[in-house]
Amino acid sequence: MRQLSQAAAIREGIVQEMRLDPNVILLGEDVGKFGGAFHITHDMLDEFGAERVWDTPISEAGFTGLGIGAALTGLRPIVEYQYLDFIFCAMDQVVNQAAKIRLMSGGRAKVPLVLRGPQGATGRGAQHSQSIEAWFMHTPGMKVVMPSTPYDAKGLIISAIRDDNPVLFVEHKLLYGAASPGGGKALSDSAIQAIGTDVPEEAYAIPLGNADIKREGRDVTIIATLLMLHRALSVAEELAAEGVSAEVIDPRSLVPLDVTTIAASIAKTNHVVVVSEDVSRAGVAAELVATINDHCFYDLEAPVQRVAAANTPIPFAPASERHVIPQVDDIRAAVRRVLSS
Amino acid sequence: MNTAMDIRREPVDCAGHDRTLLLRMFRKMLEAREFEEQLYYLFLTAAMPGTMHQAVGQEAVAVGVVSALNPDDSITSTHRGHAHCVAKDVPLKDMMAEMFAKREGSCRGMGGSMHLTDFNKGMLGAFAIVGSGIPIATGAALSARVRGSGQVAVSFFGDGAVNEGIFHEALNMAALWNLPAIYIIENNQYALSMTVAESSAVPDLASRACAYGMPGLRVDGNDVLAVYEATREAAKRARAGEGPTLIEALTYRIRGHARFEAAGYRPSEEVEAWKNADPIERLAAGLLASGIASEDELNVIRAEAEAAIEDAIEYAQSCADVRAEDYLSYITAEN
Ligand SMILES: Cc1ncc(C[n+]2csc(CCOP(=O)(O)OP(=O)(O)O)c2C)c(N)n1
Ligand SMILES: [Mg+2]
Numbered sequence A: 001m002r003q004l005s006q007a008a009a010i011r012e013g014i015v016q017e018m019r020l021d022p023n024v025i026l027l028g029e030d031v032g033k034f035g036g037a038f039h040i041t042h043d044m045l046d047e048f049g050a051e052r053v054w055d056t057p058i059s060e061a062g063f064t065g066l067g068i069g070a071a072l073t074g075l076r077p078i079v080e081y082q083y084l085d086f087i088f089c090a091m092d093q094v095v096n097q098a099a100k101i102r103l104m105s106g107g108r109a110k111v112p113l114v115l116r117g118p119q120g121a122t123g124r125g126a127q128h129s130q131s132i133e134a135w136f137m138h139t140p141g142m143k144v145v146m147p148s149t150p151y152d153a154k155g156l157i158i159s160a161i162r163d164d165n166p167v168l169f170v171e172h173k174l175l176y177g178a179a180s181p182g183g184g185k186a187l188s189d190s191a192i193q194a195i196g197t198d199v200p201e202e203a204y205a206i207p208l209g210n211a212d213i214k215r216e217g218r219d220v221t222i223i224a225t226l227l228m229l230h231r232a233l234s235v236a237e238e239l240a241a242e243g244v245s246a247e248v249i250d251p252r253s254l255v256p257l258d259v260t261t262i263a264a265s266i267a268k269t270n271h272v273v274v275v276s277e278d279v280s281r282a283g284v285a286a287e288l289v290a291t292i293n294d295h296c297f298y299d300l301e302a303p304v305q306r307v308a309a310a311n312t313p314i315p316f317a318p319a320s321e322r323h324v325i326p327q328v329d330d331i332r333a334a335v336r337r338v339l340s341s
Numbered sequence B: 001m002n003t004a005m006d007i008r009r010e011p012v013d014c015a016g017h018d019r020t021l022l023l024r025m026f027r028k029m030l031e032a033r034e035f036e037e038q039l040y041y042l043f044l045t046a047a048m049p050g051t052m053h054q055a056v057g058q059e060a061v062a063v064g065v066v067s068a069l070n071p072d073d074s075i076t077s078t079h080r081g082h083a084h085c086v087a088k089d090v091p092l093k094d095m096m097a098e099m100f101a102k103r104e105g106s107c108r109g110m111g112g113s114m115h116l117t118d119f120n121k122g123m124l125g126a127f128a129i130v131g132s133g134i135p136i137a138t139g140a141a142l143s144a145r146v147r148g149s150g151q152v153a154v155s156f157f158g159d160g161a162v163n164e165g166i167f168h169e170a171l172n173m174a175a176l177w178n179l180p181a182i183y184i185i186e187n188n189q190y191a192l193s194m195t196v197a198e199s200s201a202v203p204d205l206a207s208r209a210c211a212y213g214m215p216g217l218r219v220d221g222n223d224v225l226a227v228y229e230a231t232r233e234a235a236k237r238a239r240a241g242e243g244p245t246l247i248e249a250l251t252y253r254i255r256g257h258a259r260f261e262a263a264g265y266r267p268s269e270e271v272e273a274w275k276n277a278d279p280i281e282r283l284a285a286g287l288l289a290s291g292i293a294s295e296d297e298l299n300v301i302r303a304e305a306e307a308a309i310e311d312a313i314e315y316a317q318s319c320a321d322v323r324a325e326d327y328l329s330y331i332t333a334e335n
Helices: A006-020 A044-048 A060-072 A084-098 A133-137 A150-162 A226-241 A259-269 A284-299 A318-324 A328-340 B019-044 B059-067 B082-087 B092-099 B133-147 B159-163 B165-176 B205-212 B224-239 B268-275 B279-289 B295-318 B324-329
Strands: A024-028 A053-055 A076-080 A113-119 A143-145 A166-172 A212-215 A220-224 A246-250 A253-255 A272-279 A305-309 B074-077 B123-126 B153-158 B181-187 B216-220 B245-250
Touching: A006 A024, A006 A044, A006 A150, A024 A060, A044 A053, A060 A076, A060 A084, A060 A113, A076 A150, A084 A113, A084 A166, A113 A150, A133 A143, A133 A166, A133 A253, A133 A272, A133 A284, A143 A150, A150 A166, A166 A226, A212 A226, A220 A226, A220 A259, A220 A328, A226 A246, A226 A272, A226 A328, A246 A259, A259 A284, A272 A284, A272 A328, A284 A305, A305 A328, A318 B324, B019 B059, B019 B082, B019 B092, B019 B224, B019 B279, B019 B295, B059 B082, B059 B153, B059 B181, B059 B224, B059 B245, B059 B279, B074 B082, B074 B133, B082 B092, B082 B123, B092 B295, B123 B133, B133 B153, B133 B165, B133 B181, B153 B159, B159 B165, B159 B181, B159 B205, B165 B181, B165 B205, B181 B205, B181 B224, B205 B216, B205 B245, B216 B224, B224 B245, B224 B279, B279 B295
Parallel strands: A024 A053, A024 A076, A076 A113, A113 A166, A143 A166, A220 A246, A220 A272, A272 A305, B074 B123, B074 B153, B153 B181, B181 B245, B216 B245
Antiparallel strands: A143 A253, A212 A246
């Protein structure tokens, strides 16, 4: 089958939805003429024109609000942030407005809005490296989607666009792949697995709230998203050689979360490691541990192990960044801990 | 988009200006230029981690502004901040060590290119969230007022930053309370791929000052003395309690937006025309024309600036790498 990079897969999903539905529009910095800072919106201005692809000024709070207003009145805007770190400039619009309008209107209004962009630590220092999804898991009214493979990325972006709620679509810089159209960024990571690179040409939707078992196993369940999923898979591969059978689950969306798939896996393995690139304190992994304790406590033979970033802004020095962000070694050690306790 | 007609190439008019000041400006601009030229080669050979944004062609703005300030006045900088640091007397060796992520770096290897700063030199920080330094400089101006320190606070930011809401909020408060603040729009005519005309309803950015009842002026940002004079006037007003000033310095970003960004969205004639309006060359021409310095004297300064950067690189490469756990000492003030 045809192979696509994740960047190309996201792009294709957006383009196909824009061809299908004239209400889908794009807003963001450099998304038109330049084709997007990471080339996701390459050539879209040419195909869809300036009434659907809006090159905005650097005004995140403003264009996020424009997206909300357009969503309330019949459009399905996709708003791009060059780095997800910059969504914080629009926090009021996202948290107090987009996420609350449905409830405040007593269910009369809907906000079909996609907020998307890349995150992840790549040596750019504290203001271009954060993982931000936990802030929005903490914002009822929002959905949070985390694509880890090209196949998933295309199916999930299509679902996100068709969803009638504000959806945060979290991409990872290191997963875009070198083959993005328009000559991509040569960002990569040695642990990135060539999985899910076969991408059907036709449009397809992957429902939100459907976890995917990326690798089946018996002894331990590892739950991870984005880049951490790839690191978890390489740990699982290594451990297989030692006779440890790890099951690796990709939730694909954190809100809604597919507790059923996770619980079924834990009922089988009785041991769990959760891995996330965001900070440990009050983060994604913390929420997953709590959810697992709520639903699966009596299936657990050992305390759930949490592997997440150190509680610090991300330092510039590459050695420090590596120390802060979970590495393959950290995940392997956590698996050993959970299996030996 | 600005046409070639807007580009001024005449020598900087040095007549009547202090020789020491002029030669110091020349030296600082050369250092900033050479610092970034060498960074480019270091990135090409992958000797340097991270990324960077060059201010090649914009050096007269940083140097002209800072030359009009006192050493204890504050500034805030941006993602494109190397020249601001050089102008503010951050030691070149510390800057270079930071770029190499060394322990001796000006931010101990924790900040990197986009946060290159030195608190001891009155740099409050380099903020890579576009626009976010504007209120912070305004706060330093408020603090100067409260403390009665007589200091002035300057915020450097790009033409793109004026479209962030925070620009409006900060300038309104500064004007409302007559704070000793100076706002420098470093108009290099692009915010990544976007021209000023494509992103600001009123492309005359200095005119935004009238919304706050503060003076707003546009200066030739490639004429270091024009920048210097405008800033000196603004600083005088600020210290006299007459409030803030908005200065738009028109210049040009000769290189791509970041590291290897090719800037294919710009007509090459435009780039070439601006290369011929180089602020360092314009100052050199003015120094020669006014008889303030000879070509030989300028060549000595050129050689000194190059040697200073060479020394900084050699020093930085000899420094100790950051240890992985170093950051643990810097997270909160208790550490
Ligand atoms: C809030 C925010 N939005 C977007 C960016 C990405 N970005 C970095 S620099 C830049 C262009 C800035 O243009 P300008 O203010 O003119 O400064 P210049 O780069 O020209 O020096 C953009 C969009 C950012 N760093 N912060
Ligand atoms: Mg600019």
